[in-house]
Amino acid sequence: MKQVFYKISSFSMALLVLFSTLSFTVESHFCGDILVDTSLFGKVETCGMDLQKTSTSTDCDITKKNCCSDEQLLVQGQDTLKTSFDKLDKEQQIFVVALVQSYIYLFESNEANITSFKDYSPPPLIRDVQVLDQTFLI
Numbered sequence: 001m002k003q004v005f006y007k008i009s010s011f012s013m014a015l016l017v018l019f020s021t022l023s024f025t026v027e028s029h030f031c032g033d034i035l036v037d038t039s040l041f042g043k044v045e046t047c048g049m050d051l052q053k054t055s056t057s058t059d060c061d062i063t064k065k066n067c068c069s070d071e072q073l074l075v076q077g078q079d080t081l082k083t084s085f086d087k088l089d090k091e092q093q094i095f096v097v098a099l100v101q102s103y104i105y106l107f108e109s110n111e112a113n114i115t116s117f118k119d120y121s122p123p124p125l126i127r128d129v130q131v132l133d134q135t136f137l138i
Contacts, residue, residue: 002107023077030069044070 029036031047038044049068088096130136 021077021079024075026073026075028071028073030071032067 024040026038026040027044028038029044029046031049036045036047047068049066
């Protein structure tokens with residue numbers, strides 16, 4: 001049971017470290033107020049509005065406002081994982097040492113089997129009561 005607990009806790013801690021350091025970008029393309037495409041790993045597909053050619057004539061300086069917009073959401077992961085023991089103040093160092101010490105002693109098993117009846121001999125068997133009364137456990 002203890003080994004299963006160790007495996008589950010080590011796997012969950014590995015996942016915690018993995019997801020705390022993971023960073024990714026979510027890109028979205030909107031055409032007006034409508035979401036056209038969302039992507040985690042690649043480029044987003046556009047709605048085709050940006051491919052329309054603008055007029056090349058210089059007669060009219062009125063330009064059409066672009067209704068499309070691209071948004072990027074960056075989820076930044078944790079970069080620093082190692083904290084130095086020297087940066088902790090004295091009270092925090094004492095707490096860490098006490099916690100580790102008590103945790104080590106928590107799982108330590110006593111291998112010495114203490115038998116208090118080692119030098120005690122059982123009383124002599126004068127008669128066998130079960131055989132006399134003929135009561136046997138089946």
